[in-house]
Amino acid sequence: MRPFNNRNGSSNGHRKNGYRKPTRYSAFDLIRHGLSGSDWPRAWRKHDLRPSYDVVVVGGGVHGLATAYYLAREHGITNVAVLEKGYIGSGGSGRNTAIIRSNYLTPEGVRFYDRSVKLYETLSADLNFNAMFAQRGHLTLAHTDGGLRTMHWRAEVNKLEGINSEVIEPDEIKRLVPFMDTSEDARYPILGALYHPPGGIIRHDAVVWGYARGADAYGAHIHQNTEVQDIDVVDGRVRGVKTNRGDIATRVVVNCTAGWSTLISDMAGVRMPISTFPLQAAVTEPVKPFLDPVIVSGTLHVYVSQTDRGELVFGASVDPFASYSMRGSLEFTEGLAGHVLELMPSLAKMRVLRQWAGLCDMTPDFAPIMGVTPVAGFLLDVGWGTYGFKAGPVSGETMAELIATGKTPKLIETFGLDRFEKGDLVGEKGAAAVGH
């Protein structure tokens, strides 16, 4: 299989072995288009629905598009449709706060997310699409003895798995973030923090668009405004899907949705241990860069980072009750502002530009559900709670391997749906409940 960034490939835009080399983005191209004002070529194409596909991916977010991309690049499976009921990246992929890290609590979680960080590190080059990954460090604050103990626990598990992660003292935190109130007079004094230098933020739209462009180049079809209405299951096997644009025959359906994953699984008759909660986030007006690392406080239920544009992005824990509503609430903004000011009082005059919500599929053990189901050909990549975006690349890679080989990759063995029946839960709450 020819790699995507192979310079020796045909550059005439014609498809060859299912691979259509897209126009390569470069600094020269940028100047040329900038000066001439000419349009950029479309990054991915529109297609008519084929009557059948080898694989149908439901959900055009980073998980679904990455699955299609790695199916083609690693396994040569290109007769793939990605069905998205809105526009690509309109769900969780475009609503998250774009934090990437791997300092989880369980060894299986750490290994899994570390693979994702590694893929993110080379993603811009692999896709020839600048995803603006900024590894500016990630700080998880501890305000209680129990919190500090969990940070030490995580640090030791992380080190064992070869992750750069350590517990640091308040004076070191002050050096990294001078604006933070690390005094002992704070309402919740900071006792220490888990410092994770490889963590950081990325441009989440660019990740979606990059994968879409990559998957399209290999011949996968991306169908936007295409809603799955039913899944055809005969004798415990997937036979096809019904959409608002027509029926598709297929043997493999991958549920890569977030928020609506229960509704898609219901169509195949697969019951899931998921409750859907909204998670709200907010962004301020842009200011000069002053905040380098990502700051998370589980006790205060808040996390904050500064984007390349200078806006502060805030998030919190999920809303207090399950809902599919994506309306923001004033209590959220009020609580958030109070907690942010406890950490950084100097932000008192910052103004919030906008707030939004996304849907999080929460599982009982704060770990995803990946792999096979009792329905043959119906695969799950769901239950991504508040940590789905950072796992996009590795989920795509492992789901593609599962589809191509029929064997569950070792990296995701522990995340199977059957763990709930066996009572063999993962227990990632200590590192995922707020820290996303």
Next chain:
Amino acid sequence: MILLPCPYCGPRNASEFRYVGELSERPDPNATGAGEWRAFLYMRDNPAGWTTETWFHRAGCRQHLVVERHTVTNETRASGLPAAQLLYGKQEERATGGNVANDSGGAIY
């Protein structure tokens, strides 16, 4: 902010309540297998539409309530008896402050 119709206190802000979750029938622990028990513990309908769920009015009457709510629009249309009555049948008298004396397992204050 959504309002929940508490049968005891009238319509009150949702922030006064604690969300307990989807109403589900607990199987008899003595008669059920591990699979069915775990399905009760973990599996959820999680519908996008009308659902029946349990809330606890922690900053009000401190009663468990059953509420019907639309999970997309957050409209509520009915609330009613404490969940304990529906879930545990025989314990309804205790839940409503009824005939506690006949319950040999409960202390009388």
